[in-house]
Amino acid sequence: MSFSMGGLLLLLLVVLDTPQAEADPCANYIVLDTSWRATTNLDRSVVRCDSQLTNISWQGWYRMVHKTVSIRMPETCVPPYRCGTNGPLWLNGAHPRPKDGIVAREVCGSWDNNCCHSRVPSIRVKACPGNYIVYKLAKPPYCFGYCAETRTYFQQRLKLKMVLQREPSPAEIAQFSLQIREKMIQMGYPNDTTVKMV
Template identity: 50%
Template sequence: MRFLISLCVSLLLLINGEIINGQTTEPTTSISDPCYDYNTLDEYWRDIRQNSYQYSGYDDTLVEWSGWYRLYLNGESAQMSEWCVSDAGCGGETGLSLNGSHPTLEDGVETREVVGTHAWWWWGYSHECGAYNSTSIRVKACPGDYYVYEFVKPIISSPRPMYCAVAFQSISSDPCYNYESLDRPWRANNESGDYICDNMFSWNGWYRLFYYGMDIRMSETCVSSYSCNTDINLWLSDPHPQIEDGVVIREVCGDGYWGSCCDYKSRPIRVKACPGNYYVYELVNPLFWWCAGYCTGTVLFSFI
């Protein structure tokens, strides 16, 4: 009987692992989880929210990619961009972004298409999103609110392609109660006033928008050229969030000289709906050669 019991135990150990000198080991066929087995990639020039013209000599086709990677920007956890940004090469000439949203924890490992937009505006219609299709990559959402990517060599038909990243720092305090007031009525459609050039403004943190002392929000619809006292009028291409949504990321569009309401894609911003019927925005410097400004509507709103 003891022999049979020992034999059964040995067989179970062999199924789940190996016996070496009386000790069991982990199965040799186990596959490591990329959420805990990745390479760290922290390179500041990949940030789409920075001016990439200062460092445009990088090329991800020259990198020896191997395995999975987690993105950082200056030590802060980052993610690959889901947005096309005009004139942002993120260190190269063709900024690569995901053609769609990231997976959720429940999705596991997912394959995502990668598209690119050329960085240099004087080379024709470089502002068109998805001008290039690159090699698809695998992506996984991980516990702890971060992603890992199985980066591969991009298709070399696009000049100097680079995987672009964007970091959104954790909020140390609720921005609904920690913001700066911005009451500049001339941001509203067809309101005369000072010329707006938000590219030159030192944005820092969160802002609540006012119109002669009354709450107002960024426009969610196309703003025609020069109607809010700037060259490129910036507006949200998606609806504002609800209170239960918390902090969300929104894409910012800008009208241009070719007749399209979204000729340009500016840097994405964070937005939050707040108790008390108002919004706050984490505004950043637009990425354009010409003056650009965040535009508001002229009609007050209510989301409660």
């Protein structure tokens, strides 16, 4: 068996130029647990700008957490001066479902009575098994900051509203639990998901 030098060199270049598979971001992320990012934060005594933070490298994937619960970026406009910053950043598009894999999404920054006054570089987003979201965030310009909804992922995805004017019967509770479970499975939750009404 003989190789010419040109063939061997080409083989080495192909091997060296093949990109390494990226680690699954659902298992390889940095927790971003900063309560000031909450959409409910109206405190302007300390204004934070993600572009000026020195404790975040803006490399890799991030999972947003608030009080040990996974949360996510809002999908609707957040008015200026919320989330502990001047220009709140929000996801301009829907979050993916687990079966969608990694998707690119546009991020908008609210400023000067314009919900999408500034667009930062698009980010990558993935829905993970276990009902949480990870983001490959980009360093934003100016004094903008990524916002986080403080409602849980479950509350965000279902967006169900139930108003009862009487105590439900056990049969109604069971039926409602079944309907919620079916909706969750349609949204990409595992088939073995269980729902308990308390």
